[in-house]
Amino acid sequence: MKNRWIALYVENDVGVLAKVSGLFSGKSYNLQSLTVGTTEDETVSRMTICVASDDITFEQIKKQLNRMVEVIKVIDLTNVPLHMKEILFAKVLRCTTADKEEVFQIAQVFDVQVADIGKDSVLLECKLTERRNNELIALLRSKFRHIEIVRGGAVAIESISTSCR
């Protein structure tokens, strides 16, 4: 079992998201994340899907997706150079002044923005890789008891040149 990535071009129609996600639940595939949005062609949506599976299941998932009428193209991103980012908001609550100071430092180290601030809370806006976001969450968890996390799921696009990963 490992995480694998798929980019899926689908018809931008009612019910297509339900159909794709229904495949994962109906066949007990282990969906990790799924994001969707329109593309340069407004009749086409692109999904970025992360799934945890073994090799055989992953092949089967790609085939099952491929045979859906609404699916235009399946791209296996697992071994493709990518740009991949996930949006994440992290709110640290019930902060002391010292806590705030520490959050600022963390923001600096992780190179993320402080998007908002209140009497005893700080909001971080992060646009990192999924893994880096995981690390950030782990760190915040270890330091603060009261945090609120919202994650968007990763979106990915193939690199233009293989060097700029």
Added chain:
Amino acid sequence: MDITGRKLFVRALQEEGVDTIFGYPGGMVTDVMDELYKQQDIRLVLPRHEQALIHEAEGYAKSTGKVGVCLVTSGPGATNTITGLADAHYDNIPLVCFTGQVPLGLIGNDAFQEVDIVGMTRSITKYGVTVRSRRELGKIIKMAFHIARTGKPGPVLVDLPKDIQLMPGDAHYPQSVSIRGYKPNEGVHVGQLKKAYKLIKSAQRPLILAGGGVLLGNAQEELRRLAETMRIPVVTTVMGKGALPSGHPYYIGNSGMHGRYAANIAVSECDVLFSIGTRFNDRITGDLNEFAPKAKIVHIDIDTAAISRNVVVDVPIVADAKLALEKLNEWAEPKNTKRWLEEIRALDKENPLEMRRDKGMTPQMVMEGINAAFDRGIITTDVGQHQMWATQYIELNEHKKFITSGGLGTMGFGFPAAVGAKIANPDQPVVCITGDGGFQMNMQEMATAIAEDAPVIVCLLNNQYLGMVRQMQQLFYGKRYEATCLRRRTTCPPNCKGPNGACPPYLPDFMQFAKAYGAHGIRVERETEIAAALAEAKSYTDAPTVIEFLISSDELVLPMVQGGNPMSKMILK
């Protein structure tokens, strides 16, 4: 000039060459129904239940190769089709099912008889869509027929909101449609096929496993040629039965859970398994680790997703069965398989499918009688022991078709499927082999059969039990016959272990049932009466006949492989 949606609907069906539609009315389809009233090209069949409606369309489609067309209303009309659609999905039967829907503006309001039928059937249809603008209506109907019949066939659902049916719009019905996400495989990879051929050629003990795809692809002739030229024995799946005539010298029998002994051993012993048009369902493979353990496997299927899903294969080939076999036949050369064939024949002698004559009227004798009475025609079955006996003992040739519910195993399928097949083939005898349980699930269709002049012959094997389940209780659950005795009433003792003299009478009386509908009823209690009963039934062309065969309650379907066991581990006695 613009026309209404309902007019375009009928025009579309006419242009698709639809001659029959299975329809049940309701508030959300009264407009298209009204339009059908005004024309003569398309016959509307009125079933008595929407589940049966779908099975009738399946029988129609399977017996003709045409798309079965269905029309039902929204809400309960639509939900009643679900079992049928699932059945068609698992057995790859081309259907287009139109469901009425509440007007677009009411969708989402929990309006009267509103259900999200597209959502409910997403995983059991090949494609499903709600028509959301009048402009798209023609294109969507064209797509529906195209998707249903091409590639691996299947059911397509088109949800028609009431206001779309009334709205004026383009009168044009497109001649063709291109769908960017749907490109069925049309070619065949010759390199892979060469590999497959080399493998068969080098084999000492080659075996062909033919599935339903051979029949769907109309490749029986090509299969026969390959088997004959290369002298390769053939086994079939339940759905593949009939891919080779059952009397053919190279035909061994069905493999799988209730397969023939020699067929299952041949699968276990072969060194190359050439499989075509099967998805290696668990009823065929048993324990996957021990399936065809000595064989290199070639797998040809039109569905990419069927390949290397259940069984890891050595040579996967995505192709239409007929195309692939035609190509192979160009190369095919005779092989020497004499010893292998002899070995298989010896296995079959060891444990043949016996024609049991040991106690009264056995189910085998009924099958034998049906074989003798019909050398052409269509045979449908329901689901249960009688179905398995039929798959084991019914003999098929080029003039006989076998229609059964394989993938979903839907009780209630057999009788309506027969009615649908008879409507499509009035000149052919149509026989339905059914059980006393499953027949009761759709026997209201007797009215349809009478009304539509579809004089089918129902061979009802009455064992007074849900026999298939009873068999499991008998063998594996200490004869605790929970919920399988169809004579049981509240007056019965709680822990009954089988019939005795004090049992209540069986309900219903199927002879009175037949009479109530104006059908013929014949009750057969002794083996000596089988032939005469079938002859009598054949002589009735005015109405259906129900022949009730009173068979013993404790008959078993053997051989049997218990679910999850290897196919070589058969219970024989």
